[in-house]
């Protein structure tokens with residue numbers, strides 16, 4: 001059983017360990033709406049039976065092999081138009097954690113837009129951020145993180161785990177403690193008071209972490225597949241591609257990467 005030992009300021013000070021849970025994000029939202037949690041509360045389960053992914057998909061994770069948890073954050077007055085900034089900051093710090101914890105140049109961690117974590121070209125983690133609003137402001141945010149740690153078999157060829165990549169089992173609880181500590185120390189909560197320079201740094205660093213940046217690749221939008229070069233992601237979270245027509249912007253899920261080499 002998990003023994004919580006991260007010496008954090010706020011993330012995980014309140015920790016709910018569940019052997020089974022339908023969805024840690026659903027439970028986190030329910031506890032938050034009833035005022036039953038503190039800033040930074042973590043809800044963790046060994047067996048998530050109805051895990052949810054982005055855009056209405058489901059998140060399936062083998063019980064006892066991975067990390068499935070949610071963090072409830074009370075942001076200080078984040079306006080809706082900055083919600084993707086928060087996503088970018090979260091992605092950057094998750095990636096920062098992996099690159100620090102597994103510091104070996106043979107292992108290439110990237111963010112695949114909008115916020116999947118890729119290791120050597122395969123998805124090892126997904127994030128589902130769900131916000132509670134009051135008018136045009138985000139009052140609380142539930143960060144749901146699904147991290148493939150020791151699972152060996154996946155239904156999708158693009159999914160993988162840390163253990164497959166490193167060819168050895170990984171201590172899940174040590175990893176979780178280190179991740180919570182890293183986020184606690186690095187993730188800003190005061191988005192409205194960040195300086196212009198700090199905001200620009202978030203945009204710049206996020207772009208630099210992107211899987212496929214500046215590389216010609218195949219994409220598929222509404223019509224036929226096309227070759228384009230990824231230029232970055234704008235402030236609203238739109239994907240910026242350079243196509244034959246020039247610079248074009250795409251909304252989340254309106255375009256897909258196709259895993260096929262460009263000749």
Ligand code: BTN
Nearest residue numbers: 023025051052053054126144146
């Ligand atoms: C995605 O890549 O589509 C996002 C997946 C997010 C999965 C996590 S697992 C913990 C939390 N609870 C959920 O129901 N979903 C998130």
